[in-house]
Amino acid sequence: MPEKVAIIGSGPAGWAAAIYAARASLDPLVFEGTVKPEMIPLGQLAFTTEVENYPGFPFGNVRAFVESAVDKDRHWNLPPAPTHMRDGQLHYAVQGVELMELMKQQALNFGTRVVSDDIIDIEVSGPLKAIPASGEPVEAHTIVVATGARANYLGLDSEEQYKNKGVSACAVCDGALPFFKGKKLAVIGGGDSAVEEATYLANLKNAETVYLIHRRDQLRASKIMQQRAFDHPKIELVWNSTVQEVIGDGEKVTSLQLKSTVEDSTRDLEVGGMFVAIGHTPNTAFLNGKLDMNEKGYIQWTKPFRTNTNVEGVFAAGDVADDYYRQAITSAGTGCMAALDCERYIAEQGL
Numbered sequence: 165m166p167e168k169v170a171i172i173g174s175g176p177a178g179w180a181a182a183i184y185a186a187r188a189s190l191d192p193l194v195f196e197g198t199v200k201p202e203m204i205p206l207g208q209l210a211f212t213t214e215v216e217n218y219p220g221f222p223f224g225n226v227r228a229f230v231e232s233a234v235d236k237d238r239h240w241n242l243p244p245a246p247t248h249m250r251d252g253q254l255h256y257a258v259q260g261v262e263l264m265e266l267m268k269q270q271a272l273n274f275g276t277r278v279v280s281d282d283i284i285d286i287e288v289s290g291p292l293k294a295i296p297a298s299g300e301p302v303e304a305h306t307i308v309v310a311t312g313a314r315a316n317y318l319g320l321d322s323e324e325q326y327k328n329k330g331v332s333a334c335a336v337c338d339g340a341l342p343f344f345k346g347k348k349l350a351v352i353g354g355g356d357s358a359v360e361e362a363t364y365l366a367n368l369k370n371a372e373t374v375y376l377i378h379r380r381d382q383l384r385a386s387k388i389m390q391q392r393a394f395d396h397p398k399i400e401l402v403w404n405s406t407v408q409e410v411i412g413d414g415e416k417v418t419s420l421q422l423k424s425t426v427e428d429s430t431r432d433l434e435v436g437g438m439f440v441a442i443g444h445t446p447n448t449a450f451l452n453g454k455l456d457m458n459e460k461g462y463i464q465w466t467k468p469f470r471t472n473t474n475v476e477g478v479f480a481a482g483d484v485a486d487d488y489y490r491q492a493i494t495s496a497g498t499g500c501m502a503a504l505d506c507e508r509y510i511a512e513q514g515l
């Protein structure tokens with residue numbers, strides 16, 4: 165018997181799709197992935213610390229709730245709980261892994277089945293099939309592709325060492341954390357994202373100088389965004405420079421070693437954080453071009469306000485089809501939409 169709904173991916177889009185599909189008695193099967201970074205179990209939030217902007221999760225003793233809700237056999241996956249206190253109470257935002265384990269638990273509670281496997285291909289000519297790395301192809305009436313995207317990094321060992329200790333690829337997610345408060349910060353890149361991230365950081369309360377470091381002497385960002393950066397009193401452009409090394413004391417970033425792209429020189433720039441904004445790569449390689457994608461490899465939604473792809477019965481949700489909003493909440497929203505689209509498709513086809 166074909167599956168009614170097979171969901172590929174286990175970030176907010178995948179779990180939201182599973183929750184809705186399970187509650188609609190569609191008995192979804194989720195492939196949660198095993199390989200980092202292409203198919204990241206629990207999605208990009210698995211790499212994030214505190215998530216302060218996911219609605220419904222104000223500060224508090226989040227861990228107590230997480231431990232009460234998530235099955236004990238997965239508590240090993242939870243990172244250490246933060247220890248910030250206010251008025252004698254634990255006072256911190258939900259962490260990325262906690263949020264994803266809660267979403268997974270909610271999907272499991274309604275009967276979602278989960279397979280820890282990577283999908284390496286799909287078949288769309290004839291009956292739909294998801295093809296796992298190990299084992300037989302899984303036939304399905306509908307497939308939701310929710311494999312997300314991954315942030316591009318510079319590829320330095322020192323950058324890897326300081327991830328979550330001052331290196332981030334998302335200012336909107338991490339910039340307002342106490343860790344960065346009152347520190348000089350750097351944003352790397354010259355596109356709209358880099359300018360947007362720099363502006364976001366520069367507009368935070370208690371913001372210090374934000375250096376926008378670009379490898380050329382001209383931004384790629386749109387003119388209006390460029391002007392925003394040039395006009396902002398707290399943004400300082402650093403032209404013709406790349407980051408050669410992230411320097412820190414083991415616990416936090418303290419400076420960047422910059423290399424000039426136009427002359428043979430290096431210099432150190434004191435900063436307490438580095439935000440990399442040099443683009444994202446959607447996790448679509450496994451589709452082998454079988455769905456229509458845009459020039460950057462993101463799946464194309466083919467109907468306004470719907471999650472349809474160009475293949476009947478295949479829907480896309482989350483960052484794998486969205487290079488614009490890229491937020492956990494928008495991913496979860498489109499995951500919900502994809503499940504509803506599956507439900508309607510199945511009903512229309514009489515499957």
Ligand code: NAP
Pocket residue numbers: 317318352353354355356357358360379380383384385406441442443444487488
């Ligand atoms: P992008 O436009 O591709 O820009 C990436 C930037 O990173 C470029 O300036 C590039 O430099 C630089 N870069 C790439 N690899 C690098 C490396 N290894 N080392 C140093 N620098 C590197 O990506 P994006 O800014 O994420 O934007 C993606 C899309 O979303 C764009 O279409 C953008 O317009 C859109 N977007 C729009 C908004 C908005 O309208 N508010 C906001 C965000 C994004 P070079 O310039 O030298 O190639």
